[in-house]
Amino acid sequence: xxxxxxxxxxxxxxxxxxxxxxxAFTLGFHIVLACIGVALPALMLIAEYRGRKYDxxxxxxxxxxxxxxxxxxxxxxxxxxxxxxxxxxxxxxxFMEQWGDVFGTxxxxxxxxxxxxxxxxxxxxxxxxxLEGWKHFWTGVPIVIAGIGGAFSVVAVNSWMNQPEGFTxxxxxxxxxxxxxxxxxxxATAYEFPHMLLAAYMVTGFGLASIYxxxxxxxxxxxxxxxxxxxxxxxxxIATPVxxxxxxxxxxxxxxxxxxxxxxxECVQETGPNQTEWIGGICTDxxxxxxxxxxxxxxxxxxxxxxxxxxxxxxxxxxERPPANTMLHLAFDGMVGIGSALLLLAGWFGWSxxxxxxxxxxxxxxxxxxxxxxxxxxxxxxxxxxxxxxRQPWIVQGLMRTEDAVTxxxxxxxxxxxxxxxxxxxxxxxxxxxxxxxxxxxxxAGIPYGPPGPxxxxxxxxxER
Amino acid sequence: xxxxxxxxxxxxxxATLYAVFGGADFGAGVLSLISERDGELGSRARARINxxxxxxxxxxxxxxIFCLVVLWTAFxxxxxxxxxxxxxPLTAAAIGIVLRGSAFAFGxxxxxxxxxxxxxxxxxxxxxxxxxxxxxxxxxxxGAVPADGAGEPFSSWLAPLPILVGILxxxxxxxxxxxxxxxxxxxxxxxxxFRYFxxxxxxxxxxxxxxxxxxVFALRSDARFLFxxxxxxxxxxxxxxxxxxxxxxxxxVKGVERGLRPLAAGALVAVIWGWGVAQHPYLLPENVxxxxxxxxxxxxxxxxxxxxxxxxxxxxxxxxxxxLSQMQVLED
Ligand code: HDD
Ligand code: HEM
Ligand code: HEM
Numbered sequence: 001x002x003x004x005x006x007x008x009x010x011x012x013x014x015x016x017x018x019x020x021x022x023x024a025f026t027l028g029f030h031i032v033l034a035c036i037g038v039a040l041p042a043l044m045l046i047a048e049y050r051g052r053k054y055d056x057x058x059x060x061x062x063x064x065x066x067x068x069x070x071x072x073x074x075x076x077x078x079x080x081x082x083x084x085x086x087x088x089x090x091x092x093x094x095f096m097e098q099w100g101d102v103f104g105t106x107x108x109x110x111x112x113x114x115x116x117x118x119x120x121x122x123x124x125x126x127x128x129x130x131l132e133g134w135k136h137f138w139t140g141v142p143i144v145i146a147g148i149g150g151a152f153s154v155v156a157v158n159s160w161m162n163q164p165e166g167f168t169x170x171x172x173x174x175x176x177x178x179x180x181x182x183x184x185x186x187x188a189t190a191y192e193f194p195h196m197l198l199a200a201y202m203v204t205g206f207g208l209a210s211i212y213x214x215x216x217x218x219x220x221x222x223x224x225x226x227x228x229x230x231x232x233x234x235x236x237x238i239a240t241p242v243x244x245x246x247x248x249x250x251x252x253x254x255x256x257x258x259x260x261x262x263x264x265x266e267c268v269q270e271t272g273p274n275q276t277e278w279i280g281g282i283c284t285d286x287x288x289x290x291x292x293x294x295x296x297x298x299x300x301x302x303x304x305x306x307x308x309x310x311x312x313x314x315x316x317x318x319x320e321r322p323p324a325n326t327m328l329h330l331a332f333d334g335m336v337g338i339g340s341a342l343l344l345l346a347g348w349f350g351w352s353x354x355x356x357x358x359x360x361x362x363x364x365x366x367x368x369x370x371x372x373x374x375x376x377x378x379x380x381x382x383x384x385x386x387x388x389x390x391r392q393p394w395i396v397q398g399l400m401r402t403e404d405a406v407t408x409x410x411x412x413x414x415x416x417x418x419x420x421x422x423x424x425x426x427x428x429x430x431x432x433x434x435x436x437x438x439x440x441x442x443x444x445a446g447i448p449y450g451p452p453g454p455x456x457x458x459x460x461x462x463x464e465r
Numbered sequence: 466x467x468x469x470x471x472x473x474x475x476x477x478x479x480a481t482l483y484a485v486f487g488g489a490d491f492g493a494g495v496l497s498l499i500s501e502r503d504g505e506l507g508s509r510a511r512a513r514i515n516x517x518x519x520x521x522x523x524x525x526x527x528x529x530i531f532c533l534v535v536l537w538t539a540f541x542x543x544x545x546x547x548x549x550x551x552x553x554p555l556t557a558a559a560i561g562i563v564l565r566g567s568a569f570a571f572g573x574x575x576x577x578x579x580x581x582x583x584x585x586x587x588x589x590x591x592x593x594x595x596x597x598x599x600x601x602x603x604x605x606x607x608g609a610v611p612a613d614g615a616g617e618p619f620s621s622w623l624a625p626l627p628i629l630v631g632i633l634x635x636x637x638x639x640x641x642x643x644x645x646x647x648x649x650x651x652x653x654x655x656x657x658x659f660r661y662f663x664x665x666x667x668x669x670x671x672x673x674x675x676x677x678x679x680x681v682f683a684l685r686s687d688a689r690f691l692f693x694x695x696x697x698x699x700x701x702x703x704x705x706x707x708x709x710x711x712x713x714x715x716x717x718v719k720g721v722e723r724g725l726r727p728l729a730a731g732a733l734v735a736v737i738w739g740w741g742v743a744q745h746p747y748l749l750p751e752n753v754x755x756x757x758x759x760x761x762x763x764x765x766x767x768x769x770x771x772x773x774x775x776x777x778x779x780x781x782x783x784x785x786x787x788x789l790s791q792m793q794v795l796e797d
Contacts, residue, residue: 075570089548097545101760104538178761
């Protein structure tokens with residue numbers, strides 16, 4: 001749907017839409033790499049810990065090869081993040097001008113974490129040969145902490161956009177009594193931060209495990225591949241049930257504090273008790289069509305009773321209702337659906353590990369695991385669509401409209417087009433780079449097969465040596 | 466000193482560190498591009514550059530993030546107009562940053578033709594990025610950013626002074642990088658490469674010096690306010706910079722082996738602070754003062770506290786990183 005709008009509107013030369021699409025696209029790109037930046041260090045450290053503690057050469061090998069891929073992915077994460085910092089001002093100058101000092105402290109704190117991350121990542125990745133044993137392991141610990149802290153401070157800013165706190169609005173519209181800490185610790189941070197952190201661990205864990213699951217299906221079942229699957233999958237599997245719990249809390253938080261968003265993605269038309277929970281379907285002015293309805297469940301989810309009154313769109317001023325309700329509704333259901341499917345997969349894995357100390361043998365498990373990575377990325381994207389599109393027309397909920405924040409600069413559609421081209425190329429090359437690195441590792445380890453698929457660069461790798 | 470002034474000092478400090486560390490980083494990229502013509506010695510130079518840059522480039526560039534963040538948090542009323550007026554060179558610089566960082570990382574993964582092409586993109590982007598950043602700084606100096614942000618999108622920076630500052634950014638970065646790499650080459654026990662980078666440093670110094678003289682005239686005609694400041698309260702620092710620069714040049718010509726790094730960096734630092742003193746009390750000269758741009762006082766306090774934490778946490782960590790890198794502990 002976003003795609004439709006994106007293609008239909010260049011003609012209208014609408015700055016607002018161009019800016020929104022640019023922001024959404026570049027954020028959607030960065031967030032995947034950011035997830036890897038947050039969670040991959042922990043996975044590397046788990047593997048390294050195992051390797052050092054139990055003298056496990058396979059585990060050490062995994063930690064090393066993951067850290068080589070990390071070097072490339074973190075670099076792309078850092079540059080796309082830098083671009084985002086520019087974009088905040090280039091696309092939304094009035095937003096920054098009016099509110100920068102209220103929410104900015106979060107980004108300032110994030111600066112410390114970025115430094116820590118950049119410094120210790122370098123030491124960790126390039127210190128494998130010369131830093132001895134556990135010393136090397138410990139240089140990785142600050143990266144994990146920095147990832148968590150960085151996710152907190154940037155997500156707190158987003159939470160603030162959703163539930164702005166920590167200031168007083170004077171009668172003349174000026175902002176006074178700014179309390180930076182209150183702004184960061186707003187209501188929404190309490191669930192957005194853990195939800196995003198867990199999403200990062202799910203995306204990275206399931207994503208990395210997916211690669212090894214594909215290998216398993218192709219017959220690569222030696223000990224190293226098995227370990228390469230189990231470590232990330234186990235981490236993601238532990239995160240999954242917690243994630244669903246936090247998501248449930250988030251939904252109630254949104255219903256309480258952003259009723260328009262909630263009504264938009266649940267397609268609640270009329271305020272009242274005993275609301276039906278709709279799964280799938282299309283949202284119309286008369287409610288959901290073609291969906292599966294479970295009477296009363298929506299009210300139960302919001303307030304643990306069918307008597308709970310849920311605000312409907314009829315109580316929201318027409319120019320304050322979120323757009324694209326069908327897309328919001330399907331995005332929300334998609335996130336919840338994928339989350340539930342991943343829970344089943346995680347449960348299957350946990351059961352099998354508990355009973356037999358082995359992942360399930362069924363090929364269906366491995367097929368599921370092979371798509372779990374893509375699935376969690378999709379779930380995360382859909383979650384962000386719910387959050388960001390659901391907040392519209394506000395950039396700061398209830399206080400500043402997105403249309404009032406956007407720049408007057410011209411040529412934004414060219415910026416959007418350029419960003420799409422540049423980032424697509426970046427994604428393709430980064431993917432190839434990681435593949436080449438892993439093929440080189442296989443060769444060095446004397447493993448006769450590389451990763452699946454074509455390996456156009458292999459010859460040049462050999463030629464170099 | 467008022468609270469906004471303190472935070473402006475923090476911002477200036479960040480800008481200084483970015484100019485030194487980020488600048489050396491850009492300059493190394495320019496040198497890598499130039500070395501394409503230098504055959505075997507050139508590829509040795511590139512290998513040296515690669516080894517020196519790999520562990521530190523990401524950290525070097527966090528200073529830019531630091532500056533952006535402090536600017537929009539502490540001085541939102543300057544950040545908005547700046548972005549609204551100078552969006553063209555800023556977008557160009559952002560593209561340069563993406564190309565540069567990713568090409569550098571890709572250069573490590575690939576080999577053969579792809580590697581060469583990555584290195585070329587890295588080199589080109591190392592020219593583009595500081596050039597456009599210089600244009601931004603030059604346009605600010607010329608007073609082209611009005612308080613309401615409604616400046617000219619093109620003529621604000623497509624003017625002699627901004628373009629001159631842009632070129633000056635590129636050349637002085639190259640010069641600084643050559644002085645630093647010269648030391649690395651010596652430490653790495655390659656006297657031929659040492660002389661190579663010495664020649665590059667002398668060349669860079671000559672060009673940057675000539676451009677600075679031209680810059681003085683451009684400032685006089687297009688940024689009178691700043692010119693008066695630089696020849697008034699900023700004068701001692703400008704003289705200090707000139708002295709240090711001359712010492713470095715003499716040292717380079719005489720083949721002095723040690724002690725030139727701090728002098729070369731010092732010359733740059735003195736210019737930046739001279740500039741800061743000269744444009745005080747303005748953040749955007751003659752349009753927006755530091756006080757007028759400043760955000761809420763509570764936020765300024767928060768920024769100062771965060772900065773102290775950054776000093777305590779990031780400072781030692783950065784020193785640790787540079788030490789390890791100098792001791793050649795970090796390798797691919
Ligand atoms: C792996 C990814 C993933 C999974 C499996 C889920 N979510 Fe989620 N969700 C996200 C990833 C995500 C996210 C991308 O990380 C978001 C966007 C903003 C945020 O804080 O988290 C999000 C936002 C988000 C929001 C909007 C918050 C707001 O607007 O402030 C709600 C209501 C939920 N989620 C609810 C759920 C529920 C009920 C789930 C399952 C039962 C669920 N999420 C699974
Ligand atoms: C945590 C940090 C984030 C911040 C501070 C942030 C900030 C913003 C801002 C300022 C806008 C433009 C104004 C608006 O449309 O309201 C925006 C829009 C948007 N962002 Fe985010 N964002 C964050 C994370 C994300 C992520 C990770 C994604 C996607 C995967 C995302 C998806 C979107 C989308 C789809 C829009 C366009 C919404 C619309 O206009 O319909 N955001 N965001
Ligand atoms: C508007 C939103 C955002 C902005 C302005 C932003 C900005 C940045 C910047 C400037 C960097 C580069 C730091 C460096 O040089 O090392 C970066 C990297 C990073 N960002 Fe973002 N970011 C945003 C959204 C997010 C979100 C939503 C998350 C995660 C939850 C996130 C997590 C990270 C992480 C972990 C890194 C380190 C990247 C790596 O090393 O792979 N960012 N971001």
